[in-house]
Amino acid sequence: LPVTDADGGLVGVVGLRELTKATDAVRALMSKAGTASPDTPAMSLLPVLTDGRSHAVIIVDAERRILGLITQTDLLAAAARVHMADPTLAGA
Template identity: 95%
Template sequence: HRVLLCEDIMSRDVISVDEHAPADQARHLLLDHNIRTLPVTDAEGGLVGVVGLRELTKATDAVRAVMSKAGTASPDTPAMSLLPVLTDGRSHAVVIVDAERRIIGLITQTDLLAAAARVHMADTTLAAA
């Protein structure tokens, strides 16, 4: 079997918000879609950061004023290499980007945990055979 890559487990329908959008719009997107991390894009659609409810709690400005640096990876990055980022206590997702920093996917803690469980179960089944 081969190494599991980010492109194998990433969510492809990524909801994002423009950096100039009001904080209220970002709050609504997070709550309406029940997500924890919202990628923030520039006018060309490139990733410039991420925002979550914690940053938006008291924000009244545009999203750009409260966004933080995004954890990123490429589609061909081994998925398990995201483990340190997604277990740091601060990051809930890693944004998968192409060479121009356009968003092509997102991997959450839950995505990585589910993939690790599938790999573990497959390894356990092979070992028992």
């Protein structure tokens, strides 16, 4: 889950597992967010989304305002659509 500051800028992320830990401050639970710009090629996000830790990459503008996010499922679905659209890959 993305965490933002008062101006809406991304400051980090908190996972659902971390939220179950007893603490009084979100800051203590945050980790660095995997980010990309809107112009980043989607398939270049594979290393981040397959690192075993990250489930999403947050898409941000130059001011680190959140524009959206790409999840592992989004990228897998896009890859499947490309695969199915290419007849030379259909039998692979």
